[in-house]
Amino acid sequence: MAGLVCLGILGFGGGAAAQETVGKRFFSDTLVITEPFVEDELSLPSVLHIRRPASDTEPRTLLTEIGGEVKKRLTPRLELSVAGALSHLDPDGTASVTRIENLTLGLKYQYFASEAHEAVLSAALGWEVGGTGQRVAGAESLGVVNPALLFGKGLGDLPEDYAWLKPIAVNGVLGALVPTRASTRRAPSAAGEAELPPERHPNLLQWGLVVEYSVPYLQAHVRDVNLPPVINRIFPLVELDLQTAFDRGGRGATTGTVNPGFVWAGQSIQIGIEAVFPITSRTGKTPGVRAVFRVDLDEILPGLGRPLFGAKP
Numbered sequence: 001m002a003g004l005v006c007l008g009i010l011g012f013g014g015g016a017a018a019q020e021t022v023g024k025r026f027f028s029d030t031l032v033i034t035e036p037f038v039e040d041e042l043s044l045p046s047v048l049h050i051r052r053p054a055s056d057t058e059p060r061t062l063l064t065e066i067g068g069e070v071k072k073r074l075t076p077r078l079e080l081s082v083a084g085a086l087s088h089l090d091p092d093g094t095a096s097v098t099r100i101e102n103l104t105l106g107l108k109y110q111y112f113a114s115e116a117h118e119a120v121l122s123a124a125l126g127w128e129v130g131g132t133g134q135r136v137a138g139a140e141s142l143g144v145v146n147p148a149l150l151f152g153k154g155l156g157d158l159p160e161d162y163a164w165l166k167p168i169a170v171n172g173v174l175g176a177l178v179p180t181r182a183s184t185r186r187a188p189s190a191a192g193e194a195e196l197p198p199e200r201h202p203n204l205l206q207w208g209l210v211v212e213y214s215v216p217y218l219q220a221h222v223r224d225v226n227l228p229p230v231i232n233r234i235f236p237l238v239e240l241d242l243q244t245a246f247d248r249g250g251r252g253a254t255t256g257t258v259n260p261g262f263v264w265a266g267q268s269i270q271i272g273i274e275a276v277f278p279i280t281s282r283t284g285k286t287p288g289v290r291a292v293f294r295v296d297l298d299e300i301l302p303g304l305g306r307p308l309f310g311a312k313p
Contacts, residue, residue: 019296023115024221025154025169026214028235028263029270031292033173033208036122036150038079038110040297040305044068046085050276050288054092062090065101072297073307081106102133102143108150118154118169123147130180142184148175148206154214156221167217170210177204182248202245208256212237216265235263239274255283259290268299 020027020037029035048065067085074080083104090096105127112121130143152171179201212235219232242256261274276288298305
């Protein structure tokens with residue numbers, strides 16, 4: 001991590017990128033909750049390391065996932081994204097497995113922004129394409145459709161009496177996770193055993209919130225407290241990521257994680273790291289860790305950092 005930060009200081013200096021800016025407010029990238037901004041960006045790698053709890057059909061499993069995502073603006077307000085991941089699963093008592101996960105495609109439309117109120121609203125539609133990954137060790141053959149509303153709001157419009165709260169910003173998501181099949185047949189685990197009941201896939205409410213404190217905003221718009229340049233680019237944050245089942249035997253059951261950490265933002269790169277704390281026994285009992293390295297596409301190849309259509313000359 002220290003090496004990546006040094007790389008950012010030496011090779012990617014300057015102010016933060018403008019694609020996540022509204023008014024005076026720059027919103028950092030987030031690691032779990034989707035940002036409400038459209039961008040031209042590559043995330044590679046993103047890493048998750050956590051122990052999953054046992055279920056009625058699977059043992060407790062140590063998961064290490066390495067993913068990547070490309071986001072590209074088609075127009076100044078419309079973004080297309082493609083994401084994928086490679087997972088290594090180490091279940092208790094059985095052999096470990098490495099598999100390619102399903103691809104996820106996404107569209108995002110940023111339809112509102114207020115510079116005065118540091119506010120932004122977007123609508124997104126994601127699709128986990130079932131069957132594009134490897135069907136081993138429980139990889140899903142079904143797809144999942146994910147419509148969502150995204151928002152972001154900075155507190156820079158507060159009265160001066162609350163100046164120390166102005167660097168705070170919140171963003172979040174309210175959506176649904178809709179499987180393309182209600183259930184999946186499960187084969188017996190051994191010859192001669194009775195057929196297992198089908199695995200049911202409930203529709204889920206997706207809801208999440210991010211609270212971040214912008215040290216750059218503090219320095220530039222509230223009070224310069226003479227912090228070192230590296231500290232001056234940090235965004236401490238907490239992400240709350242939750243899913244609640246609607247139906248199919250799981251109604252009301254909630255899973256999710258609380259993810260405290262920070263993002264370091266340079267001009268063209270962002271580096272984030274968070275702890276992952278499950279909030280219920282259904283999610284797990286053992287904390288994990290996630291990290292991400294993101295770079296603007298224009299840094300990889302000049303000209304990629306602009307919309308394909310409708311960009312100003």
